[in-house]
Amino acid sequence: MIIYPSLQKGATIGVTAPSSGVPDVLHGIMRQACERMEQRGYKIHCGETVWTQEKAKAAKATKRAAEWMAMMQDEDIDAIIPPWGGQLLIEILEEIEFEKIEPKWVLGYSDTSVLLLAMTLTTGIATAHGTNLIDLRGEEMDATTAMWEQVLATETGGTITQHSSPYYQREWQHENLSPHVFHLTEETKWKTISGEEVHIEGRLLGGCIDMIRHLIGTSFGRVEEFREKHCPQDSFIWYFENCEMLTTDLRRSLVQMKLAGWFNHCAGILFGRSSANQPIDGYIVEDVYQELMDELHVPIVYDIDCGHVPPQLTLINGAFAEVKVKDKKGVIIQHFRP
Structure with missing residues (x-):
């Protein structure tokens, strides 16, 4: 519950x-x-x-x-x-x-x-x-x-619905504030690795992957125990955003999560836009996402409104969510289901 x-x-x-x-x-x-x-x-x-x-x-x-x-x-x-x-x-x-x-x-x-x-x-x-x-x-x-x-x-x-933003901010302009702080100039496009429409359902969990990965193996990162106690019938939708990691570091972190069992009962994974994700030896972030999809056999959605490249949705850890992506637009419906 x-x-x-x-x-x-x-x-x-x-x-x-x-x-x-x-x-x-x-x-x-x-x-x-x-x-x-x-x-x-x-x-x-x-x-x-x-x-x-x-x-x-x-x-x-x-x-x-x-x-x-x-x-x-x-x-x-x-x-x-x-x-x-x-x-x-x-x-x-x-x-x-x-x-x-x-x-x-x-x-x-x-x-x-x-x-x-x-x-x-x-x-x-x-x-x-x-x-x-x-x-x-x-x-x-x-x-x-x-x-x-x-x-x-x-x-x-209750239920609350959020839509993908029309535009996002490419870079911070701290000396040139807009009325709402951000400078939203670039068209938002939610993408799927498969290139197909996506509809995922599950409990949301996630955060800044640079940081939350350090909970693995601690008493504060017991995902399976949380599921058994609070939502034993549900799968998870993980959402991540990368603040500073290169593609190889991101890959290592995702593999560690997989080996730690965090992706057991996973229905899909969402990745936020990032100004990091710098490639190493031609290894780009889409390669990371493709490999993860091939291994887990779940939908991968990326460049969603989440993290250090604003604006961002308000995502509730623990809420039951429906995620729909079609024609580069996204909808997240969160059900506050006990």
């Missing part, structure tokens, strides 16, 4: 940094993001870790974990959205008492996805892979990003 939190307008958002905080020079855009959220009707409560950053982390692991735990147990805080990801979130996992947290949404991506996946696998509480708080600082939100509110407001038993 999966537990789904629910978020309403006027909710209090806790902002803490389980990975990286915001350095002094960027405090201005962080305050702007908080102000935008308040203008949209939310209350914002920032922890101390948000405003500090040294040696690739916001603070010591014990402090980051304690602040996150405090917000998860605080009845006055309804959801948590970190400012962004980082590099060393995995340090805090052994400091967290997951059995003592209250069900509430945690939303983010990049390094935050380590916490999201670990939390869902460990507790059965659904988590939300989507926008970071810092990317909500614009006057507006593009239609794809803006769906985070509707998704997180969906009640248990």
